Amino acid sequence: MDTHTTPQAQVWPTLQAHDAPGLIDFLVDVVGFRRNTVMTSDEGVAHAQLDWPPGGGIMLGSFTPDREWSRPPGTFGGYVVAGEPGSGTGIEEIADRAERAGAVVAPLHETDYGSRELVLADPEGNLWSVGTYRGEPRDT
Numbered sequence: 001m002d003t004h005t006t007p008q009a010q011v012w013p014t015l016q017a018h019d020a021p022g023l024i025d026f027l028v029d030v031v032g033f034r035r036n037t038v039m040t041s042d043e044g045v046a047h048a049q050l051d052w053p054p055g056g057g058i059m060l061g062s063f064t065p066d067r068e069w070s071r072p073p074g075t076f077g078g079y080v081v082a083g084e085p086g087s088g089t090g091i092e093e094i095a096d097r098a099e100r101a102g103a104v105v106a107p108l109h110e111t112d113y114g115s116r117e118l119v120l121a122d123p124e125g126n127l128w129s130v131g132t133y134r135g136e137p138r139d140t
Contacts, residue, residue: 010056015076016063017124020045023060026122030097031080031130032089033057054083074125081134082116091116094130 017023024045027033033050036057040046044062051057063073083089095108098120105127106119117131 012057012059013076013078014059014061014069014071015073015124015126016061016071017045017073018063019123020048020060020062023122023124024048024050026101026103027058030094030101030103030120030122031128032083032094032097052080053087053089054081076126077129078126079129079131082130082132091118091130091132094118098130 021044024035024038027050028035033052036049036051038045038048043064046061048060049057050060058078064070082091082094085092087093091108095104095118098104098118099107103120103122104118105121106117108116108118111117111131111133113133115131115133117129117133119127119129121127
């Protein structure tokens with residue numbers, strides 16, 4: 001592994017899909033993830049890495065119920081920190097694309113803790129909360 005180009009250790013959620021190529025397209029076109037790697041096999045998408053431009057990403061593949069690492073499609077829920085306005089990952093940009101895609105579950109709103117958030121559902125039924133809240137500072 002080339003440690004000069006690989007990201008630092010992070011949390012990478014994983015999920016499976018009945019239509020992995022369709023889910024990849026949705027996450028790239030609507031949410032703003034970037035395709036890094038999509039590896040296919042006879043069973044569909046064996047592994048895909050989608051990067052979140054501000055940092056981190058997700059991994060996904062085609063649903064294979066008999067594998068040791070199998071999750072039913074549509075059971076994932078995650079929070080994505082929106083990027084800077086104008087970056088393609090800004091909260092308004094994501095909200096606009098999600099609205100056009102008919103994916104909005106809860107429209108863009110202000111929270112009582114100072115975030116701007118919306119909830120959307122992907123074509124597999126997974127729920128994605130997207131917001132401007134970046135978490136609290138860490139104690140070192």
